[in-house]
Amino acid sequence: xxxxxxxxxxxxxxxxxxxxxxxxxxAIDQPLKIYSxxxxxxxxxxxxxxxxxxxxxxxxxxxxKYGYYDQVRxxxxxxxxxxxxxxxxxxxxxxxxxxxxxxxxxxKVKVYYLAPEVFGTAPLFLLSTDHPQNxxxxxxxxxxxxxxxxxxxxxxxxxxxxxGAKLLEKLGHEVELxxxxxxxxxxxxxxLLEKLGSVEKVREKLVFTTHTxxxxxxxxxxxxxxxxxxxxxxxxIGEIDGLIGLDEGMxxxxxxxxxxSKIANAxxxxxxxxxxxxxxxxTNICDIIPITNAQNKTYWTDKELEKAYEKxxxxxxxxxxxxxxxxxxxxxxDQTGKIFDPNILTIVWARRFAGYKRADLxxxxxxxxxxxxxxxxxxxxxxWAGKPYPLDHSAVSxxxxxxxxxxxxxxxxxxxxxxxSLSAMMKKGSDVWxxxxxxxxxxxxxxxxxxxxxxxxxxxxxxxxxxxxxxxxKNAFVIPEADTTAPEGEQDQWDADxxxxxxxxxxxxxxxxxxxxxxxxxxxxxxxxxxxxxASRMADEYYRKxxxxx
Numbered sequence: 313x314x315x316x317x318x319x320x321x322x323x324x325x326x327x328x329x330x331x332x333x334x335x336x337x338x339a340i341d342q343p344l345k346i347y348s349x350x351x352x353x354x355x356x357x358x359x360x361x362x363x364x365x366x367x368x369x370x371x372x373x374x375x376x377k378y379g380y381y382d383q384v385r386x387x388x389x390x391x392x393x394x395x396x397x398x399x400x401x402x403x404x405x406x407x408x409x410x411x412x413x414x415x416x417x418x419x420k421v422k423v424y425y426l427a428p429e430v431f432g433t434a435p436l437f438l439l440s441t442d443h444p445q446n447x448x449x450x451x452x453x454x455x456x457x458x459x460x461x462x463x464x465x466x467x468x469x470x471x472x473x474x475x476g477a478k479l480l481e482k483l484g485h486e487v488e489l490x491x492x493x494x495x496x497x498x499x500x501x502x503x504l505l506e507k508l509g510s511v512e513k514v515r516e517k518l519v520f521t522t523h524t525x526x527x528x529x530x531x532x533x534x535x536x537x538x539x540x541x542x543x544x545x546x547x548x549i550g551e552i553d554g555l556i557g558l559d560e561g562m563x564x565x566x567x568x569x570x571x572x573s574k575i576a577n578a579x580x581x582x583x584x585x586x587x588x589x590x591x592x593x594x595t596n597i598c599d600i601i602p603i604t605n606a607q608n609k610t611y612w613t614d615k616e617l618e619k620a621y622e623k624x625x626x627x628x629x630x631x632x633x634x635x636x637x638x639x640x641x642x643x644x645x646d647q648t649g650k651i652f653d654p655n656i657l658t659i660v661w662a663r664r665f666a667g668y669k670r671a672d673l674x675x676x677x678x679x680x681x682x683x684x685x686x687x688x689x690x691x692x693x694x695x696w697a698g699k700p701y702p703l704d705h706s707a708v709s710x711x712x713x714x715x716x717x718x719x720x721x722x723x724x725x726x727x728x729x730x731x732x733s734l735s736a737m738m739k740k741g742s743d744v745w746x747x748x749x750x751x752x753x754x755x756x757x758x759x760x761x762x763x764x765x766x767x768x769x770x771x772x773x774x775x776x777x778x779x780x781x782x783x784x785x786k787n788a789f790v791i792p793e794a795d796t797t798a799p800e801g802e803q804d805q806w807d808a809d810x811x812x813x814x815x816x817x818x819x820x821x822x823x824x825x826x827x828x829x830x831x832x833x834x835x836x837x838x839x840x841x842x843x844x845x846x847a848s849r850m851a852d853e854y855y856r857k858x859x860x861x862x
Contacts, residue, residue: 313408317370317435317485320428324366326852329859330487331369333358333434334476334497336468337380337457338373341431342733345379345398346438348457348699349664351523353732353758354579355493357608358854361847362434364610367855370485372476372497374468375403375424375438380457383699383728389719390712391728393702395456402430409443410478413542414467419450421475439475460703466533466541473499474545489859492520492573495531495565501572502545511555511572515598519858520573522566522600525586525755530566538563557596570597575861577603577854579756582779586752601857604777605756606850609842612762614740621767621838626831633743633767640741643734644695648725656723657823658693660742660768662730665700665707668753672710674746675717676808684815685723690824692815694718697727697738739763744789744819747772748807751796764788764841767834771819773807781845787837789814 337352338344338359347356355371362369382394403424410421420443426436441453452459453467477500480487490500504514524530535549535558544552552558556571570576570591575598578584584602591597614636620628637654645651652658665671674694675681684692696714700707711726718724727734739745745763747754747770754776761777764770770788772778782788791814794806823830 313406313482315406315408315425315483317483319366319368319435321366323368326860327365327367327855329368329489329855330485331367331489331491331859332372332476332480332485332487333362333369333491333493334372334472334500335493336374336472336496338371338436339732340426340433340436342731343402344400344426344431345382345731346373346376346457348380348701350756350758351494353607353735354605356433356732357606357611357758357847358851359433359436360431360608360611361851363428363432364608365848365851367434367851369434370487371434371436372472372479373436373438374454374457374472375440375442376457377440377442377455380699381702383730385728389715391700391708391715400424402426403438408482410439410475410482412470412474412478414450414453414470415463415541417447417450419453419467419471420445421471423479437476437479439471439479441471458701462533462537463541466538466543469496470499470542473497473501474503474542476500477503488517490518491854491858492518492569494521494523495569498565498569498572499543499545501569502543502547505547505555506545514572515574518569518573519861520569520576520598521579521603522569522576522587523579523755524566525583525590525753527590530564532559532562532564535561535563567591567594567597570594570600573598575858576600577858579603579605580777580780582752582776583755586755603850603853603857604780604845605758605761606845606847607758607761607765608847609765612736612739613765617740617767621835624835626828629767629831629834630827636737636740636766637742640737643737644725644727647727650722650725652693652723656691656693657743657820658695658741659744659746659771660695660697660738660763661746661748662695662697662727662735662738663747663757663759665698665711666704667706667710668750670748670750670804670807671696671698672714672717673748673804673808674811675714676804677812680812682721684812684820685721687820690820691723692820694724695727695738695742696725697730697734699730735759736762736766739768740766742768743823744769744771747778748791748811749773749775750800750803750807751775751793761841761845764837764845767838769819769830769833769837771811771814777845781840785818785833787833787840789819
């Protein structure tokens with residue numbers, strides 16, 4: 313083994329403590345397709361900012377052979393899913409293997425290294441079971457991110473956790489802290505337990521970020537099943553129950569992470585309140601503090617727009633925005649055969665297609681939506697994009713419904729391939745960034761932050777990070793909060809009505825009649841997002857509040 317881990321910099325003050333950051337997905341750059349959505353976008357920005365700030369961090373993830381999936385179309389333009397093998401010449405394959413045990417079988421693991429200079433990130437190690445000595449079943453562990461087969465998924469957690477811990481041992485890279493981004497890497501805690509001998513000692517070495525604001529979103533499994541696969545790294549169910557405690561006989565992943573960590577964080581202030589209420593009834597859990605998500609400004613921001621903002625030049629801003637819209641619209645024309653106009657107000661809804669995010673809410677009242685599109689004097693263009701989870705049939709059918717619904721409008725359409733590069737294009741090429749999750753289900757959300765960095769105004773329900781940012785009419789447009797105790801249909805109706813009202817009465821008229829005020833609002837939004845929602849602030853807070861916490 314010749315590999316020597318070297319950070320390419322002297323560590324910044326306060327960032328000397330060695331930390332390993334475990335995540336199922338990292339959205340580092342467009343060519344490296346190992347992410348699905350927000351969790352990955354967050355991890356990618358974190359790794360970039362760790363590099364910018366010269367932090368003593370390494371990332372540990374998985375090299376997904378087929379990525380999450382490539383989003384393509386069927387012959388009738390509906391969604392299709394393509395699993396395409398990926399090969400990368402910018403990853404370095406290390407000259408040693410590690411071995412993990414899954415279901416009492418040894419599994420060989422290859423290690424790939426993403427050097428910091430490739431994309432400007434903290435060092436990143438990616439694990440793969442694509443090894444000649446493994447059988448087909450072992451190979452499938454690293455085929456697909458979030459595999460729908462539960463046994464495969466548990467094997468992925470064992471790989472990330474135990475494999476990641478063994479890798480650090482093999483490298484001789486002593487870290488003081490393991491940071492779990494979500495509970496997937498939990499088996500690393502059981503590896504530590506084996507080495508250190510007590511839960512107290514494990515707690516000294518673990519910190520945890522929770523992302524899910526609903527009980528149902530937190531994974532719960534049968535401990536017998538987990539034990540058989542090797543999730544507990546050799547500890548018996550009785551030992552696990554004695555050390556951590558089961559939840560009514562089941563193993564609750566998030567709960568276990570909260571009991572094994574010295575401190576945890578939620579991803580926005582509101583999410584911290586929701587999480588503390590959600591887990592408050594349980595004993596022996598660590599404190600949950602808020603560290604609001606953020607995004608790496610250098611990576612996401614258009615330099616010319618930034619210059620226009622610094623000079624506060626309305627003219628420069630407007631002309632650059634028109635250019636960026638034209639670039640996005642070339643792609644729209646290529647994908648959909650529709651030519652859009654850069655002078656027209658353009659609204660974008662683009663994110664993961666999950667039910668609670670309500671992709672089709674703006675079109676709930678079809679007549680009203682048509683009136684918005686067809687307004688002769690103040691027309692509007694609308695673009696959707698986003699990847700549903702392939703087996704979330706309701707999300708896929710919403711996507712397909714929008715395909716057919718938008719066909720008859722010359723100024724509304726839906727794109728495929730919502731990954732890092734399209735995401736950046738849509739943020740730069742939109743005037744309004746629409747975000748309408750059903751409150752309070754969005755833990756944080758981050759796409760609106762990068763939209764704001766690129767002169768696109770947030771138009772959102774009051775949830776997640778928007779609660780800390782949005783001031784209606786000043787730097788964003790915020791839909792008044794619905795009564796969350798009302799039936800879902802009534803909440804949707806409330807939000808849809810208020811959304812259309814704000815569009816008709818405020819957004820559209822301001823864009824066309826008072827463009828200077830529109831740009832001023834963008835400048836305010838850019839100033840406010842830069843103040844607090846840059847990943848450098850977040851990466852710094854992780855060290856100050858989580859890693860250096862005593």
